[in-house]
Amino acid sequence: MAVVNTGHFSFIEHTADIGLQISANSEKELFQHSLEGFSALVCHSGEIKRNRMFVIDINARDMGALLVEWLNEFVYLFDVHGFIPSRIRTMSISKLHDGSIGIQAQVEGDTYDPKRHILNREIKAATYHNLNVDLSQSPFTARVFFDL
Amino acid sequence: MAFRYNLSDKIQRIDDWTIRIPRKAVPGMQVDGIVFADEVLFSSLLKDDTLSQVVNVAMLPGLAGPSLAMPDAHQGYGFCIGGVAATNLESGVVSAGGVGFDINCGVRLLASSLEKDEVKKNITALVEELYNAVPAGAGVRGRLKLSQQELKDVLERGASWAVSAGYGGEEDVEYIEEHGRLSSADPDAVSDRAIERGKTQVGTLGSGNHFLEIQYVEEILDRESAEAFGLHENQIVVLIHSGSRGLGHQVCSDAIRNMDAAMKKYGIAVPDRQLACVPTASAEGKQYLGAMAAAANFAFANRQCMTHWTREVFARTFPGSVLRVVYDVCHNIAKIEEHTIDGHRARVLVHRKGATRAFPRNHPDIPARYRSTGQPVLIPGSMGTASYVLAGAVGAMDRSFGSCCHGAGRLKSRTRAKKETNARAVLADLQRHGVVARSRTREGLTEENPSAYKNVTEVVDVVHHAGLARKVAKLIPIGVVKG
Numbered sequence: 001m002a003v004v005n006t007g008h009f010s011f012i013e014h015t016a017d018i019g020l021q022i023s024a025n026s027e028k029e030l031f032q033h034s035l036e037g038f039s040a041l042v043c044h045s046g047e048i049k050r051n052r053m054f055v056i057d058i059n060a061r062d063m064g065a066l067l068v069e070w071l072n073e074f075v076y077l078f079d080v081h082g083f084i085p086s087r088i089r090t091m092s093i094s095k096l097h098d099g100s101i102g103i104q105a106q107v108e109g110d111t112y113d114p115k116r117h118i119l120n121r122e123i124k125a126a127t128y129h130n131l132n133v134d135l136s137q138s139p140f141t142a143r144v145f146f147d148l
Numbered sequence: 149m150a151f152r153y154n155l156s157d158k159i160q161r162i163d164d165w166t167i168r169i170p171r172k173a174v175p176g177m178q179v180d181g182i183v184f185a186d187e188v189l190f191s192s193l194l195k196d197d198t199l200s201q202v203v204n205v206a207m208l209p210g211l212a213g214p215s216l217a218m219p220d221a222h223q224g225y226g227f228c229i230g231g232v233a234a235t236n237l238e239s240g241v242v243s244a245g246g247v248g249f250d251i252n253c254g255v256r257l258l259a260s261s262l263e264k265d266e267v268k269k270n271i272t273a274l275v276e277e278l279y280n281a282v283p284a285g286a287g288v289r290g291r292l293k294l295s296q297q298e299l300k301d302v303l304e305r306g307a308s309w310a311v312s313a314g315y316g317g318e319e320d321v322e323y324i325e326e327h328g329r330l331s332s333a334d335p336d337a338v339s340d341r342a343i344e345r346g347k348t349q350v351g352t353l354g355s356g357n358h359f360l361e362i363q364y365v366e367e368i369l370d371r372e373s374a375e376a377f378g379l380h381e382n383q384i385v386v387l388i389h390s391g392s393r394g395l396g397h398q399v400c401s402d403a404i405r406n407m408d409a410a411m412k413k414y415g416i417a418v419p420d421r422q423l424a425c426v427p428t429a430s431a432e433g434k435q436y437l438g439a440m441a442a443a444a445n446f447a448f449a450n451r452q453c454m455t456h457w458t459r460e461v462f463a464r465t466f467p468g469s470v471l472r473v474v475y476d477v478c479h480n481i482a483k484i485e486e487h488t489i490d491g492h493r494a495r496v497l498v499h500r501k502g503a504t505r506a507f508p509r510n511h512p513d514i515p516a517r518y519r520s521t522g523q524p525v526l527i528p529g530s531m532g533t534a535s536y537v538l539a540g541a542v543g544a545m546d547r548s549f550g551s552c553c554h555g556a557g558r559l560k561s562r563t564r565a566k567k568e569t570n571a572r573a574v575l576a577d578l579q580r581h582g583v584v585a586r587s588r589t590r591e592g593l594t595e596e597n598p599s600a601y602k603n604v605t606e607v608v609d610v611v612h613h614a615g616l617a618r619k620v621a622k623l624i625p626i627g628v629v630k631g
Binding site for chain 1: 400408558564
């Protein structure tokens with residue numbers, strides 16, 4: 001794929017589907033780069049403007065699950081609102097009382113417009129299959145597979 | 149990847165069509181793994197994680213029999229695609245990953261009153277009309293926009309909702325697995341998000357490997373069964389492959405999140421988080437099964453609406469033509485069925501993840517018209533290649549919980565398939581083979597090009613020889629609509 005050498009993410013081949021390998025220097029960057037990978041999977045040309053914003057407020061029991069939930073937010077937002085994410089405007093990650101991790105973010109992006117965007121494919125979901133998030137050393141890395 | 153086991157010295161070939169991975173091959177396996185494959189197909193399974201995924205499924209709690217892989221199996225996520233596993237209702241689990249995201253992704257075959265020659269003359273216009281009539285592709289809204297209450301009716305009633313809304317006739321429902329409605333559906337178990345995703349997607353094909361194909365019957369391989377199915381040589385048929393769209397995907401995502409969080413409470417550990425599961429009788433298990441059945445009903449209604457629009461196009465192009473539902477089968481589903489296990493009849497939860505039910509003759513759950521032959525089993529090939537109609541056989545009840553393969557099975561990743569060709573070359577190649585194709589995206593052609601799949605004839609030959617289903621008819625495509 002043309003978009004694999006961004007330094008932020010690359011795609012991993014998988015017989016049924018496709019994986020996303022993410023590299024980042026901070027937690028915020030990890031989520032930003034995952035969002036860029038998601039958009040590249042959905043749509044392969046056309047400028048992604050920042051003319052719309054959604055608030056994301058989710059939590060999960062660990063960082064891997066949080067990344068899956070984060071990406072599934074964008075699967076949902078694309079399906080229902082045609083939202084293609086571009087940039088995290090604000091974000092905070094916090095440990096909650098029950099031990100889970102929460103993320104609150106404002107994400108800017110574009111609305112799918114067939115005149116400006118060429119869609120690649122439909123993404124059914126981000127999965128937990130061979131999910132991995134490693135924050136133990138720099139750069140942070142993560143791997144997540146999508147069902148297409 | 150994380151769990152690739154070295155199985156090379158542990159695998160046992162039982163016969164030309166069957167391989168066993170013994171329970172003792174990997175610590176933690178509760179049952180054997182059984183793979184239906186000849187030498188050629190089996191060699192492709194050694195190149196990815198399919199066998200390791202069969203082993204992982206064999207570790208689930210409360211299995212009622214072996215962890216199975218059909219001859220079209222390939223690496224999936226959690227379960228392999230082409231995986232089948234039955235669990236005990238009392239001591240076993242339900243796994244949302246064992247059904248998959250596209251709940252009741254399935255295939256419907258329509259038999260026409262038309263012959264190949266008269267349709268072939270109009271095939272380009274016909275494909276164009278179908279492309280315009282049946283919404284396909286990512287980001288494409290459907291022709292229907294349902295209210296919340298209407299959608300709940302869809303989830304409750306399945307194909308019958310579509311018929312009562314004017315999309316098809318009562319006779320269609322007779323020829324759909326479960327009569328197009330799982331009565332265990334619980335629309336209230338479906339999340340608001342899933343409902344939101346479903347409102348504009350009833351009657352949409354989707355993208356990826358989903359398709360609508362116009363085909364003709366090239367060869368009859370079992371005349372008696374073909375007669376019962378209403379198929380004859382050179383007859384035009386239509387094959388529709390689609391599922392429960394975003395609604396089903398959301399139901400699965402919701403359930404995997406809930407199951408992943410709940411497993412600890414039930415003392416369950418799994419080797420791959422995508423295998424997340426809970427006891428079938430638990431609150432989480434019941435909620436998932438109710439939501440899953442509702443999503444399955446959505447998929448039945450979805451294929452019913454597309455059938456109606458396909459009929460409208462045929463009626464405009466070929467006035468007086470008829471398209472009769474031969475059968476409609478589910479690929480991704482978990483159902484409570486009665487099977488014989490160790491000589492005793494027992495009700496078990498059969499997970500089919502990329503596998504087709506293949507009930508044999510005299511089974512009470514198949515339409516009276518097919519009672520003497522076994523149910524039609526519909527096996528689409530890759531785009532532009534043959535598809536097959538089979539009939540369920542007794543061996544499926546003995547060996548595979550009444551199941552068999554669901555297609556050709558992927559061989560190459562989408563990335564690789566796309567790298568090796570381009571959309572123009574795929575279209576030209578299809579045209580050389582007499583196939584007119586229309587796709588909303590380039591990826592619909594490049595990622596699904598025939599070289600990305602196994603040889604469907606080899607796959608159905610294994611099923612036939614293993615006694616899971618009998619070959620009845622071979623179909624050849626002449627028109628393809630894709631998302």
